[in-house]
Amino acid sequence: xxxxxxxxxxxxxxxxxxxxxxxxxxxxxxxxxxxxxxxxxxxxxxxxxxxxxxxxxxxxxxxxxxxxxxxxxxxxxxxxxxxxxxxxxxxxxxxxxxxxxxxxxxxxxxxxxxxxxxxxxxxxxxxxxxxxxxxxxxxxxxxxxxxxxxxxxxxxxxxxxxxxxxxxxxxxxxxxxxxxxxxxxxxxxxxxxxxxxxxxxxxxxxxxxxxxxxxxxxxxxxxxxxxxxxxxxxxxxxxxxxxxxxxxxxxxxxxxxxxxxxxxxxxxxxxxxxxxxxxxxxxxxxxxxxxxxxxxxxxxxxxxxxxxxxxxxxxxxxxxxxxxxxxxxxxxxxxxxxxxxxxxxxxxxxxxxxxxxxxxxxxxxxxxxxxxxxxxxxxxxxxxxxxxxxxxxxxxxxxxxxxxxxxxxxxxxxxxxxxxxxxxxxxxxxxxxxxxxxxxxxxxxxxx
Amino acid sequence: xxxxxxxxxxxxxxxxxxxxxxxxxxxxxxxxxxxxxxxxxxxxxxxxxxxxxxxxxxxxxxxxxxxxxxxxxxxxxxxxxxxxxxxxxxxxxxxxxxxxxxxxxxxxxxxxxxxxxxxxxxxxxxxxxxxxxxxxxxxxxxxxxxxxxxxxxxxxxxxxxxxxxxxxxxxxxxxxxxxxxxxxxxxxxxxxxxxxxxxxxxxxxxxxxxxxxxxxxxxxxxxxxxxxxxxxxxxxxxxxxxxxxxxxxxxxxxxxxxxxxxxxxxxxxxxxxxxxxxxxxxxxxxxxxxxxxxxxxxxxxxxxxxxxxxxxxxxxxxxxxxxxxxxxxxxxxxxxxxxxxxxxxxxxxxxxxxxxxxxxxxxxxxxxxxxxxxxxxxxxxxxxxxxxxxxxxxxxxxxxxxxxxxxxxxxxxxxxxxxxxxxxxxxxxxxxxxxxxxxxxxxxxxxx
Numbered sequence: 001x002x003x004x005x006x007x008x009x010x011x012x013x014x015x016x017x018x019x020x021x022x023x024x025x026x027x028x029x030x031x032x033x034x035x036x037x038x039x040x041x042x043x044x045x046x047x048x049x050x051x052x053x054x055x056x057x058x059x060x061x062x063x064x065x066x067x068x069x070x071x072x073x074x075x076x077x078x079x080x081x082x083x084x085x086x087x088x089x090x091x092x093x094x095x096x097x098x099x100x101x102x103x104x105x106x107x108x109x110x111x112x113x114x115x116x117x118x119x120x121x122x123x124x125x126x127x128x129x130x131x132x133x134x135x136x137x138x139x140x141x142x143x144x145x146x147x148x149x150x151x152x153x154x155x156x157x158x159x160x161x162x163x164x165x166x167x168x169x170x171x172x173x174x175x176x177x178x179x180x181x182x183x184x185x186x187x188x189x190x191x192x193x194x195x196x197x198x199x200x201x202x203x204x205x206x207x208x209x210x211x212x213x214x215x216x217x218x219x220x221x222x223x224x225x226x227x228x229x230x231x232x233x234x235x236x237x238x239x240x241x242x243x244x245x246x247x248x249x250x251x252x253x254x255x256x257x258x259x260x261x262x263x264x265x266x267x268x269x270x271x272x273x274x275x276x277x278x279x280x281x282x283x284x285x286x287x288x289x290x291x292x293x294x295x296x297x298x299x300x301x302x303x304x305x306x307x308x309x310x311x312x313x314x315x316x317x318x319x320x321x322x323x324x325x326x327x328x329x330x331x332x333x334x335x336x337x338x339x340x341x342x343x344x345x346x347x348x349x350x351x352x353x354x355x356x357x358x359x360x361x362x363x364x365x366x367x368x369x370x371x372x373x374x375x376x377x378x379x380x381x382x383x384x385x386x387x388x389x390x391x392x393x394x395x396x397x398x399x400x401x402x403x404x405x406x407x408x409x410x411x412x413x414x415x416x417x418x419x420x421x422x423x424x425x426x427x428x429x430x431x432x433x434x435x436x437x438x439x440x441x442x443x444x445x446x447x448x
Numbered sequence: 449x450x451x452x453x454x455x456x457x458x459x460x461x462x463x464x465x466x467x468x469x470x471x472x473x474x475x476x477x478x479x480x481x482x483x484x485x486x487x488x489x490x491x492x493x494x495x496x497x498x499x500x501x502x503x504x505x506x507x508x509x510x511x512x513x514x515x516x517x518x519x520x521x522x523x524x525x526x527x528x529x530x531x532x533x534x535x536x537x538x539x540x541x542x543x544x545x546x547x548x549x550x551x552x553x554x555x556x557x558x559x560x561x562x563x564x565x566x567x568x569x570x571x572x573x574x575x576x577x578x579x580x581x582x583x584x585x586x587x588x589x590x591x592x593x594x595x596x597x598x599x600x601x602x603x604x605x606x607x608x609x610x611x612x613x614x615x616x617x618x619x620x621x622x623x624x625x626x627x628x629x630x631x632x633x634x635x636x637x638x639x640x641x642x643x644x645x646x647x648x649x650x651x652x653x654x655x656x657x658x659x660x661x662x663x664x665x666x667x668x669x670x671x672x673x674x675x676x677x678x679x680x681x682x683x684x685x686x687x688x689x690x691x692x693x694x695x696x697x698x699x700x701x702x703x704x705x706x707x708x709x710x711x712x713x714x715x716x717x718x719x720x721x722x723x724x725x726x727x728x729x730x731x732x733x734x735x736x737x738x739x740x741x742x743x744x745x746x747x748x749x750x751x752x753x754x755x756x757x758x759x760x761x762x763x764x765x766x767x768x769x770x771x772x773x774x775x776x777x778x779x780x781x782x783x784x785x786x787x788x789x790x791x792x793x794x795x796x797x798x799x800x801x802x803x804x805x806x807x808x809x810x811x812x813x814x815x816x817x818x819x820x821x822x823x824x825x826x827x828x829x830x831x832x833x834x835x836x837x838x839x840x841x842x843x844x845x846x847x848x849x850x851x852x853x854x855x856x857x858x859x860x861x862x863x864x865x866x867x868x869x870x871x872x873x874x875x876x877x878x879x880x881x882x883x884x885x886x887x888x889x890x891x892x893x894x895x896x
Contacts, residue, residue: 045892052854054832063828066821070834073814075847177625181790181841184848342629352870359873366521366864373514373867380511384502385892386518388865393629399523399862400632406500406892407863414847415855416814417836419821422800425807439894444493444833444854446887446894 002129003033003093003122010121014087017115019257019293024220028088031383035095038383039102039409046438048072048103048409049429053442056420066420069430072413074104075184076158079151081172083163084259085223087115092122092142095383095404096161096186101139103412105159110151111144114260119144152176152185159184159412161403163225166190166316166394173397186411187397188390190316191344192229192323193378194368196333196361198354201375202238209349210245213322214253216377218286218297221256222320223263226345226378226389229317232333235326243324247284247299254287255294256320263318267295270317274298277313279306283324295319304332308339330357334364342392342399343369345378370395370402450577451481451541451570458569462535465563467705467741472668476536479831483543486831487550487857494886496520496551496857497877501890504868514868517878520861522552523632524606527599529620531611532707533671535563540570540590543831543852544609544634549587551860553607558599559592562708567592600624600633607632607860609851611673614638614764614842621845634859635845636838638764639792640677640771641826642816644781644809646802649823650686657797658693661770662701664825666734666745669704670768671711674793674826674837677765680781683774691772695732695747702735703742704768711766712741718765719746725761727754731772743767752780756787778805782812790840790847791817793826818843818850 003010011025020028042048050072057065078100082091089095092109100107111119123142130139143151148168152160152175160176162169162185169187176185201209216228233239258264274280279302286297297320307313307325327333346369350358365372370391381389387405390396396403401411418430428435440447451458459473468476490496498520505513526548530539537543540557548555559567571590578587591599596616600608600623608624610617610633617635624633645657664676681687706712722728727750734745745768755761755773775781794817798806813820818839829837835853838844844851849859866878876883888895 041892047889047894052834054830054834065830065832066824068830068832068834070836070853076815182845184846355870355873362873362875367524370863371865371867372869374869374873376514376868382502382513382516384513384516385889386500386502386516386865388518388863390863392862397630398632400859402863402865405518405865411848414840415818415836415838415850417819417834417850417853419819420824421820421822422803425803425810425822427810441495441833444489446495 002125002132003029006121006125010088010118010125013121014115014118017118018087018259020087020220020259025088028086031089032093035089035098035383036093039098042406042409043102046436048413049438050413050415051429051438051440053440053447055443069418069421069426070415071427071429072415075412075414077106077108077156078412079157079160080107080109081148081160081162081164082109082112082119084112084114084263085220085225087112087118088122090163091115092119093126095408096163099408100161100412102409105412106139108141108143108151108157110148111142116144148172149175153179155181157183160186162187163403164189169397184411185397186401186403188225188344188403189394189396191225191391191395192314192316193226193343193345193347194337194340195228195231195347195349195377197231197233197239197242198348198350198357199234199238200351200353201349202233202242204351206238206242207245210242211249212377214246214249216379217322218250218253218256218320219379221258221295222297223259223318224379226381228347228377228379229322231322231324232327232336233324234329234332239326243283243301250286250297250299251284252287253297255290255296257293258295258319261293264293264295267317267319267321270315270319271298271321273312274300274317274321274323277310279303280313280323286320297321300324301326304328304336307336314341333361337361337364337368340368342395344389344391344395345369345371345373347373347377349375368392370399450573450580451477454569454573458536458566458573461569462563462566465566466535466707468535468668468707473536476534479537480541483537483546483831484541487546490854490857491550494884496861497886498861498863499877499886499888501888501895503891517866517869517874518863519875519877520863523860523862525554525556525604526860527605527608528555528557529596529608529610529612530557530560530567532560532562532711533668533673535560535566536570538611539563540567541574543856544611547856548609548860550857553860554587556589556591556599556605558596559590564592596620597623601627603629605631608634610635611851612637617845632859633845634849634851636673636851637842637844639673639839639843640762640764641674641791641793641795642785642788643676643679643795643797643825645679645681645687645690646796646798646805647682647686648799648801649797650681650690652799654686654690655693658690659697660825662694662697664827665770666698666701666704666768667827669706669743670745671707671766672827674829676795676825676827677770679770679772680775680784681772682777682780687774691731691749698734698745698747699732700735701745703738703744705741706743706767709741712743715743715765715767715769718763718767719769721760722748722765722769722771725758727751728761728771734768745769748772749774752776752784755784762789781809785809785812785816788816790843792837792839792843793817793819793821795821795825797823816840818847
């Protein structure tokens with residue numbers, strides 16, 4: 001793992017380019033290598049290859065059933081657009097790159113303009129690792145500059161992994177779809193990650209939830225795609241107490257330096273849009289003033305009716321700003337959820353007394369988001385098999401999969417069926433005797 | 449299975465509307481019910497639900513790993529556009545409908561204009577079956593008329609299954625992608641299903657392959673998406689002998705009635721385009737003349753150079769017409785394969801002496817088609833777990849899946865992750881104790 005040889009340089013560069021704290025970047029580098037090991041585990045386990053057989057029935061009438069064997073192969077070269085906010089864990093050597101390489105696809109990564117030097121150093125480390133393992137150098141390349149559109153349009157590219165803004169994602173998606181040969185694009189774009197505060201939890205521990213909420217909202221200057229930007233909570237005194245506790249906590253927190261000038265400007269514009277929206281009330285800001293390229297935490301409140309009347313209030317404000325929507329009880333939750341666009345996560349804060357209400361909303365929540373979590377916040381995306389970091393449009397461009405977790409690899413595979421192949425021409429994965437020792441299915445059931 | 453109650457009426461209607469032989473339609477009805485049973489088997493087996501857990505690590509530092517559980521749920525209502533050429537097995541109660549219903553998705557089927565009355569009868573049978581099982585009637589609806597574009601654009605529709613022409617498929621795909629919320633569309637559109645005749649097989653049994661080829665080419669008046677429309681074979685005397693045997697066999701076969709006037713007109717236009725293409729030589733036609741709505745078999749030949757110079761020769765001619773491309777040896781095969789668009793199938797006819805040549809081409813073939821078959825033809829698509837009836841663009845709009853076989857169901861599913869859920873709120877599929885007895889994975893491995 002050559003990343004580790006260069007870790008000091010890489011972390012120093014990322015710190016200089018993104019202003020992210022060194023400790024956070026060290027953790028992120030660990031996550032990057034952990035992610036590579038995760039996909040290595042999946043490769044060794046082998047289920048990803050999707051090997052399945054149908055037993056031939058040579059005597060069947062009116063026609064024999066042939067020998068059918070299926071496996072999955074890589075779709076071909078993948079273009080990867082890394083995220084601004086994870087210069088290590090979701091950029092050049094990040095999740096999309098790791099999953100595409102694991103699927104057997106060469107990767108062409110576009111360096112993010114927010115951390116070009118870090119991208120270059122990481123690419124060097126990948127190149128060294130490939131060379132050390134004897135892989136062809138062409139398996140991985142880094143391209144720089146304003147080449148994103150050309151990269152997606154290039155005939156050799158067969159799929160795209162993207163993490164970024166809705167604007168950028170939809171523009172590239174249009175290119176991917178209008179090629180002579182259209183290609184799949186996995187864009188993770190935009191999510192405001194609703195938080196539902198149920199009455200029981202609000203009453204029993206509203207102040208503690210408020211502290212946790214503010215911590216999650218402002219973590220990393222709010223620059224996480226799973227940042228909890230929208231809170232649904234009931235009208236009434238318990239909701240008021242939560243609000244007041246959140247404002248009090250937020251007002252202690254200073255401005256933080258954001259990743260890029262562009263993100264900082266967009267944050268300012270987003271907050272200004274909320275400030276000027278009819279019915280939206282500014283509750284409070286963080287401590288002090290924002291310096292150059294800094295974002296100051298901000299909290300707003302709006303009635304359910306005013307929220308529902310203004311779809312623009314659903315637009316993601318990337319940074320430490322949150323909007324509280326005061327709902328008319330649990331029925332109000334339903335009404336707001338029905339009006340929401342697709343999300344990466346939705347978080348439920350509830351006690352046992354709230355379970356019945358939550359249970360009724362569950363079918364709606366499942367249709368809304370890729371991950372539903374209880375008594376927590378979506379920030380912190382575990383690299384694990386069952387993780388879904390995805391969700392309905394516009395959270396992602398393809399809700400059938402995830403960019404973190406085991407299914408991330410499967411995005412870059414397609415099935416091929418081999419019918420009546422002579423033994424010596426079968427790929428190893430499909431040979432009798434199972435030389436690669438892969439999990440297989442026969443006639444629809446797990447087999448030897 | 450209420451289809452069986454109405455089978456006589458359904459078959460009689462389909463025969464009247466499509467001119468397909470009664471025996472073929474009876475077989476097709478059997479395939480339809482077989483397909484429903486196939487997906488019922490998959491549902492009972494349960495792997496489709498994709499249940500996987502990660503074990504929580506409450507003591508882990510710096511942060512605990514949460515309890516993560518994943519399953520897949522239906523994407524929502526699916527619009528199904530049935531095929532003209534399988535009025536029973538791939539239309540109203542066909543593969544797309546069966547797989548979407550199995551995935552838990554309501555289906556809105558658009559009746560094909562080639563067999564509206566058959567569609568109506570089959571929809572009645574489905575309605576009766578749903579009623580008998582106590583399902584809500586809204587699970588299945590049939591719509592008729594020129595409503596395809598409106599159906600794909602409708603906000604309630606969440607995915608589309610389509611079998612038809614490239615023109616129709618791409619038009620609907622553009623609508624699916626330009627919706628406010630874009631949706632996935634699985635369009636099976638266009639394929640000429642290359643057949644490769646290797647020298648050894650050609651020498652040892654060219655005449656018998658020629659007979660089988662002509663039988664496959666003209667089966668069902670050539671109206672199969674897996675119809676072998678393109679044959680690559682070497683120049684030289686063995687190739688000439690194959691050609692002459694194929695022409696002789698073809699010349700014995702009369703015209704056949706085609707499915708619709710439109711298909712018959714398009715067939716005539718396609719054959720005329722070949723007749724007028726530079727370098728394309730007409731080898732022979734079937735016996736007699738074509739009557740009203742009839743297609744007469746036709747065989748053409750072209751040199752490799754002329755084929756490569758005219759991409760229009762790759763356009764599917766839907767019907768009993770084939771084009772022989774005379775290649776310069778095995779290197780010629782490679783050159784032609786590299787120039788071909790994506791295909792549903794590619795068929796290799798070879799003896800043991802050809803295996804080395806075939807082995808070299810295999811990576812190219814895998815990238816070209818969804819199914820590679822040896823010493824057979826692609827007509828006859830087995831409903832089986834390992835089947836792939838799919839392939840790279842323009843064979844389908846989404847090469848990551850198949851419209852026949854086990855993966856067909858998975859097209860209409862998306863994953864949802866449940867994090868730290870209280871036991872009583874977990875869906876049954878994810879509960880401790882496994883009440884539904886589903887195959888599960890834990891920490892990336894098959895588990896109890």
